[in-house]
Amino acid sequence: QVQLQESGPGLVKPSETLSLTCNVSGGYISGNYWTWIRQSPGKGLEWIGYVFYNGITNYNPSFKSRVTISVDTSKNEFSLKLSSVTAADTAVYYCARRQGNRWFDPWGQGTLVTVSS
Amino acid sequence: DIQMTQSPSSLSASVGDTVTITCRASQTINSYLHWYQQKPGKAPKILIYAASNLESGVPSRFSGTGSGSDFTLTISSLQPEDFATYYCQQSYDSPLTFGGGTKVEIQ
Numbered sequence: 085q086v087q088l089q090e091s092g093p094g095l096v097k098p099s100e101t102l103s104l105t106c107n108v109s110g111g112y113i114s115g116n117y118w119t120w121i122r123q124s125p126g127k128g129l130e131w132i133g134y135v136f137y138n139g140i141t142n143y144n145p146s147f148k149s150r151v152t153i154s155v156d157t158s159k160n161e162f163s164l165k166l167s168s169v170t171a172a173d174t175a176v177y178y179c180a181r182r183q184g185n186r187w188f189d190p191w192g193q194g195t196l197v198t199v200s201s
Numbered sequence: 202d203i204q205m206t207q208s209p210s211s212l213s214a215s216v217g218d219t220v221t222i223t224c225r226a227s228q229t230i231n232s233y234l235h236w237y238q239q240k241p242g243k244a245p246k247i248l249i250y251a252a253s254n255l256e257s258g259v260p261s262r263f264s265g266t267g268s269g270s271d272f273t274l275t276i277s278s279l280q281p282e283d284f285a286t287y288y289c290q291q292s293y294d295s296p297l298t299f300g301g302g303t304k305v306e307i308q
Contacts, residue, residue: 129245129288129299144296178244185251186292187235191244 086111088179088192096173096199102166106179106192113137113155117182118162120153123194124175134182135162169199203227203291207300213308218279222303224289226270233293236265236274239302240285248287249274279305 092104106118119134133143135153143151147166155162166173176196180188204227214220224234232252237245247256249265252272262277276283284307289300 128301129290131297131299142295146296180244183247183250185233186297187247187250187290188237188245189247189256191246194244 086181086190088181088190090177090179090192090195092195092197094196094198096169096197097201098170098199099168102164102169102173102177102197102199104164104177104179104195104197105161106163107159107161108181109160113157113160113162118153118155119180119182119188120164121178121180121188121191122175123178124172126172127175130175132164132166171199173197174199202296203230203294203298205289205291205298205300207287207289207303209303210301211304211306213306214279215308216279216281220276220279220283220305222274222276222287222305224267224272224274224300226272226291226293229269230291230293232268233291234265234267234272235290235292236263237288237290238283238285239288245288276305281307 087109089107096102114137117134120132123129133153135141135155150167152165176194178194180191206225208223234252236249239245253265264275286302286304288302
């Protein structure tokens with residue numbers, strides 16, 4: 085079965101770029117949509133965006149000017165970059181596969197990213 | 202953006218109770234509504250997709266109904282492992298949005 089695992093720095097300084105990678109195991113990244121979602125106490129669950137295996141993306145307008153989601157089929161992984169971060173970007177970041185009519189399953193375990201100097 | 206409002210935000214119940222959680226969309230979303238369960242320190246897990254379809258492996262005591270803008274998640278005969286937070290999510294329109302969650306606690 086497909087499993088996802090997030091990786092990346094747990095601490096990012098304000099104004100810098102948050103970078104996370106999600107490794108997909110137990111299945112191929114090709115043929116699917118892959119997504120990033122975050123969860124913070126203040127804003128709950130927020131969909132950030134998704135990428136199709138061919139690189140086509142769809143972003144939440146709330147993040148659109150700061151976000152880039154990309155895919156590397158050779159490594160079976162996809163990535164998130166969020167620029168100009170502030171303390172409001174402190175959250176647990178999840179990667180997930182988008183299914184059918186755009187629900188999410190499975191999810192990675194999540195990784196906490198704290199924005200602080 | 203489509204706003205998803207869940208009620209109640211929390212509830213207390215006992216093992217064996219039947220629990221109903223409501224999710225209301227700010228506009229019609231047909232049946233593009235999905236339910237997740239989240240336990241502390243874990244990622245959300247899909248329970249119901251497209252309003253009423255039980256995900257494989259999910260116990261049949263979970264059921265979902267509704268269409269348009271009003272939806273319910275019902276847990277019949279609540280079990281100890283069901284104490285968690287439940288979220289709805291719409292996929293009718295981008296951006297995809299989630300409800301604020303309903304925490305089901307032990308009475």
